[in-house]
Amino acid sequence: MKILYVITGADIGGAQNHLLYLSDWFSKKGHDVHVVLGEEGPLQQALAEQNIAATVIPIPRTIKLAKDLKALWHVFLFIKKGNYDIVHSHSSKAGIIARLAGFLNHTSKNIYTAHGFVFTDPTLSSKKKNLYLSLEKLFSSISTNIITVSNYDYQQGKTYGIKEQKMSVIHNGIPEQAITSHSDWQKKQLRLRDTDKKVIGFVGRFVSEKNLDMLLRLASRFNGQKVEFWLIGNGPLYDHYQTEIVKRNLQAIVQLKGHQDNVLEWMDNMHAMVITSHKEGLPYVLLEACGRGLPVISTDVGGVKEVVDPYGTRDILVDINDDEAMYRKLVSLVSDDSAREEMGKVLLERAGAFTVEQMCLETNEVYLFK
Template identity: 30%
Template sequence: MKKILYIVTIPDWGGAQKYVFDSTSFGFDKSEFEITVAYGQPAFDSKINLMEKCKKSNIPYHQFKNLKRQISLYDLPAIWEIKKYIEKEKPDRIHLNSSKAGIVGSFAAKISNHKPQVWYTVHGWAFLEPMANWRKKLYIFLERLASKYRDKIIVLGKKEKKIALEYKICPEEKIEVKNHIYWGGQSLLEKTNALKVLNLPQNKKIIGTIANFYPAKALQNLIEVASKINNPDIIFTIIGDGPERNNYELLITNYKLQDRFLLLGEKDNASQYLNAFDLFVLPSIKEGMPYAILEAMQAKLPIVVTEVGAVPEMLENYPNKTIVPPADIEKLTEAIKKYL
């Protein structure tokens, strides 16, 4: 029986965590593979996380106490901690997910006395996120160095491969372009019921998204758009939560949008509420291959999205969409107005 260890940076529920959970739940014959899921410390006080999902599905899991999302002094202890765990469990393969786990996990495998295969799935290149120039250069350097110790690098879309080659992250022969394993979304609530459960008005147009509150999601740009569309019959809303919540609340207050821009918090199986939306908007400045887009497509919603990651490839044959440049608030506003 082969042993595979999945590692993701944080347990807070999002695209990378769903990818890991779906892969480990549906992607293997359990009679041939022994799967363990490992992760670091949460980025925020999330009530919906990978640990709980694994527990309910009887998937073995482990938490690394030193693995954290931000670059910090904990990174060296994290490398050592993962090294010791690899030596103890002796997996045949480790499958790293997200940038931080991808870097420290690669270094841990390199110095380990046990030598597993190292696979790395990129859920959007971290150096494309908003950050100081020195940090960006550091991430590029670390990705290049860590890639020397990886056997396979899986990118979610042709554009992500192009970025890897442009930044000289690794040789082309190490890269595999792959789509998400997508096993179908949550059954959708009927529109009236979805609006009722979310406590949203039945007689207004709802512009919404599902996203964690991280800088890469650029949700402040959606708040900026709401400030430019002065229509009391339109409600903007986000299902999600995260570290940027206080900043978003302050911006909403400054624009006096408290009645027209609603932060609904985390919802388990959030995609079941998509029928509450009349328009789905994802204003990110960095993505891989977001599940939220797959789910919005399944719900047959009109979609306004930015040209990041694999998103244009995902929507290539989807009829009811508008794609705009990232971080262009004027074009995002114009695109949304087309659907009002």
């Protein structure tokens, strides 16, 4: 098969990791894989290291009609020249441009993966929500398939009128080698019990949907306790939160670690991880934390529940911006090693159900389905 992946952003985030895993897997299976990026960035280098061809065709992240039409024309020509069997787009803007270009080229498979439908964002105004919903319904009509990374988004799509027959759920997956062995996990627990301070970690992009204001409010409640918050990642709001930490006098408890390549090693030195997002699809950092047996306290967003509490019996999720509930759950973890280790063990066992191999096999079934 000739497969073209299209994505807007070339930074490293959940959608980019997902695309990287797909590209590598299908390339190694002998398929002709090419990636179109909407901008230059670290994803280019990651693809090059895996010997996957990539081309940059500028796609603006926000609506800019003249530039959008230019991007559409160039992606249309690229698809036409490459004669691809499959055009598979990721992220909202690329999903619009690539699906329209694929449709105009009569591509056999014109697929879009929704890494969390934009219209599910609770912070959107009614006007913006209706705009994004209208766009998704319009472009879903010219898609051959729509993949959601969670049952939550599948149900949201179905509720808001996206054709159920076109949708399928394929959960994100992590490499099996990213899942620690039980014996290594046990050794880590002995080390974590002896640390002077308990570490609560955040890993992700510094963007509005991650709701880092909630995290800083939580950190302020721990001021004076033997707790540190490590914030790993980068993004457009990095400088803003750097300023906020100083403004709120949190320098002693909140440490900005910036971008780190060896995120799993950092996770192995955390006692708990926190997700404060108001919108998610299925966070890769959640799956990575599970793979390290790292307890997670999260807001109840997207597909998080499907991973950490599929039967609704564990009571480890909180409502968005419920600072008190999240604080209490974090305190119970960092003050009780047995409770922390029990949760970590359960999540480690869950990790085996979310692998790259499983994700790619299910994606292949969508590619081959007539």
